[in-house]
Amino acid sequence: MPQTATNRAPEEDRPVPTAGETSLPRNWQRLLKTVTTFVQVHLWKGIVGLVTSAGVAGFFLSPVKDWAYHKLWHERALLQCYVVQQQISVNDSFELDLTVVPQGITVSSGVVEIHYPADKIVLVQPSGIVQTEPIADTKVAAKLLFRAIAHGPASVEIHFNTKYGKYLFSQIVLIREVDQNHHPSRDNLTGTWNLRFGGLNGELHIEDDNGKIGGHYELDDGNVGQLKGVRGVAAFQVSMISNRGEQYAVQCNLNLADSFIELKGDFFDSRTPKTNQSFYGSSHI
Amino acid sequence: MLSESRGLRKRDRSGRFTPAVSVSQTNWAILSFVVLALLVLSPLPFLSGQLKPAGSVTAKASNDWLKTLLAKGSKDIPVSPAHPEMRLHIYEDFDTASPHYGVKLCWLLLPHSSIRMAVADVRTSAESNSIYAALAQNSDVVVSNGGFFGYGPKSSYLPVGLVIANGKASSPQAKWSSGGAIIQANGTPTIVPQSALNSLHAVQEAVQSKPMLVEGGQPGIQSDSKPAFNRVSVGVDKNGDVIVAGAFQGDGSAVNLVELSAFLAAPRKMGGPEAFYALNLDGGPDAHLFFPAIRLHLGYGGQNFVPNAIRFYWK
Numbered sequence: 154m155p156q157t158a159t160n161r162a163p164e165e166d167r168p169v170p171t172a173g174e175t176s177l178p179r180n181w182q183r184l185l186k187t188v189t190t191f192v193q194v195h196l197w198k199g200i201v202g203l204v205t206s207a208g209v210a211g212f213f214l215s216p217v218k219d220w221a222y223h224k225l226w227h228e229r230a231l232l233q234c235y236v237v238q239q240q241i242s243v244n245d246s247f248e249l250d251l252t253v254v255p256q257g258i259t260v261s262s263g264v265v266e267i268h269y270p271a272d273k274i275v276l277v278q279p280s281g282i283v284q285t286e287p288i289a290d291t292k293v294a295a296k297l298l299f300r301a302i303a304h305g306p307a308s309v310e311i312h313f314n315t316k317y318g319k320y321l322f323s324q325i326v327l328i329r330e331v332d333q334n335h336h337p338s339r340d341n342l343t344g345t346w347n348l349r350f351g352g353l354n355g356e357l358h359i360e361d362d363n364g365k366i367g368g369h370y371e372l373d374d375g376n377v378g379q380l381k382g383v384r385g386v387a388a389f390q391v392s393m394i395s396n397r398g399e400q401y402a403v404q405c406n407l408n409l410a411d412s413f414i415e416l417k418g419d420f421f422d423s424r425t426p427k428t429n430q431s432f433y434g435s436s437h438i
Numbered sequence: 439m440l441s442e443s444r445g446l447r448k449r450d451r452s453g454r455f456t457p458a459v460s461v462s463q464t465n466w467a468i469l470s471f472v473v474l475a476l477l478v479l480s481p482l483p484f485l486s487g488q489l490k491p492a493g494s495v496t497a498k499a500s501n502d503w504l505k506t507l508l509a510k511g512s513k514d515i516p517v518s519p520a521h522p523e524m525r526l527h528i529y530e531d532f533d534t535a536s537p538h539y540g541v542k543l544c545w546l547l548l549p550h551s552s553i554r555m556a557v558a559d560v561r562t563s564a565e566s567n568s569i570y571a572a573l574a575q576n577s578d579v580v581v582s583n584g585g586f587f588g589y590g591p592k593s594s595y596l597p598v599g600l601v602i603a604n605g606k607a608s609s610p611q612a613k614w615s616s617g618g619a620i621i622q623a624n625g626t627p628t629i630v631p632q633s634a635l636n637s638l639h640a641v642q643e644a645v646q647s648k649p650m651l652v653e654g655g656q657p658g659i660q661s662d663s664k665p666a667f668n669r670v671s672v673g674v675d676k677n678g679d680v681i682v683a684g685a686f687q688g689d690g691s692a693v694n695l696v697e698l699s700a701f702l703a704a705p706r707k708m709g710g711p712e713a714f715y716a717l718n719l720d721g722g723p724d725a726h727l728f729f730p731a732i733r734l735h736l737g738y739g740g741q742n743f744v745p746n747a748i749r750f751y752w753k
Binding site: 339362363364365381382383384385386387388389390391392404405406408409410417418419 | 665691
C-alpha cells in the first residue's frame, strides 16, 4: 500500500508531552488552554461563589443552622398555669391549662412532664407525656384534666423541656373538703368559711366551743395552720399559727347579714406587727 | 315452826346454838371485805374519786396556780399622776411550762370616798381601743367595759340587762336568777345582788351583769366547765372601796370563772384584792380596761361592738 505524504512528523519526531501538557490534538489543547485561561481569569470567582452558595444553602438546609441560631438567640419562655375551677373539692375534676408565652424567638418543640402528689390528685387526661410543636406566640400548650381524691394542698410541677430550653412551673392547688353542711350560725361559728386573707383565698374550718375558737385554715398558696382564740357576740379574735412557724393575729367584727355571717377586719403578721392587711371570712347560714 | 337450819343460828348436836354461817362463808366475807378495801384505797382514779369531768376546773387546782402566781409578786404601776399611791397590781405568769403562760391578772383599789362612777351608753362598732380612748375624760382613773349584749332586730346589737346612765334607764332589767349590778345610788359606787335590785331607788348609774364571783368574802364559783376567757370584774371590799380587776391573755383565753373568783377573794396579805362582793362583767373579746393617764389598754383592741362602759373618776 503506497504511503501518502503527510505533514505529520514521524512518531519519533513528535515532542514528548511534558508535564502540564496533554497528548490531545492541538486544537483541543488550544481549547483547553482557552478554557483554563478563562477559568483562571474569570470563572474562579463564580466557582467560589457557587461553592459558597452551596455551602450556605447546605447550612440553611441542615440542622446546624438551628443549632447556630439558638447559640446566637437564646430561647426563653414564660409558663403560666390557670386553674379553671374557682374551688376544688374532693372528687371534683378540674382542668389546669398550661400556657406558654415565648419571650423573643419561637419556642422549639418539646415535651411536657407533669409531676403531682398521687395521694391527692390523679391526672385523668392526657395519659402520658405531652408533646408540643414550636410555639411562636402565646399558646395553651396543654390542657391537663385532674381529679381530686384527697383533701389538702397539692403541688403540681410542670417540666417543659424543649431542645433548647428547660422550664419549670409549680402550682399549688387546694383541695377542699366536701361541704358537710355544718353551716355556722350566729350562736356557733363551727363550720367551713370562705376566706380572703390579704391577696389570697382560702378556707377556715372553725370549731366553736362556747366561744373558744379552734380549728384550722388553708390558703391557696399552700399555707396551712391552726386557729386559736375566742369570739364574742360581735368580735372574732384569733391567732393563725402556720405550720411553717408564721403567726398572724386576726381582729374582726362579726357582722350578721341576711343570709350569711361576715368576719371582717384585719390581720397582723407577727414579723411586721404594725402592718395590717384585710381579713374577710363569709359563710352561709 | 322454824327448821334448825333456818335463821341466823342453828343448834348443834349438843343442843347449843351455833352461827348459821359456816367457816368457809366467813372466809369469803373477810376476803370480800379486804378486796373491797384495797379497791377503795387503790390509786386508780375512778375509785379514789380523782376523776373529774373533762374540761372542768376545780377550785383546788385554780388555787394552787393562783397561790404560786401571787407568791411571785406583782408589778405595781401608778395609774394616776395626782395620786401616785394608787397602783395597778399586775401579776403575769412567765412560766412557759404553765398552762396559764402569758396570763395577766390585775387589780386596782379605788377609795370609795374619792371615786365616782359614770355609765356611758356607747352602742358603737369600731376598734375597741379607739372607743375607750374617746370615752375617757381627764378625771378618769380607769374605764371598764360594761355588761352583756345580744342580738336585736335587723341584725343589730342590744345591751342585755339593766343599764342606767345619768339617771336614765337605757335598757330594762333582765329577770335573771343570779348575778347583780354595780350601781351608784347615793354618790358611791357599790355592788348589789340580783335579789336587791328591785328595792333600789334613786339609782343614778347601773350596769346589771352576772354571775356574782365573790359573796361575803367567799369565792362564789366552785366549778366551771366553760373555757377560759379574758375577763373583767368590779367589786367592793369590806370598807366599801371599789375594786376593778381583770384577767387578760394575748389570745383571749385568760382564766375561767373559778380562777377569777378565787383571785378576787384572795387576801391582801397574799397579794389579792380581797373583795367582799364582786360581780363579773362581760368577758371574752369584750373584756377591756383602759387607764387613760398612762394610756394602757388591757384586752382586745380590735374591731368590736361596745354596748356600754363604766368610767371611774375622781370626784
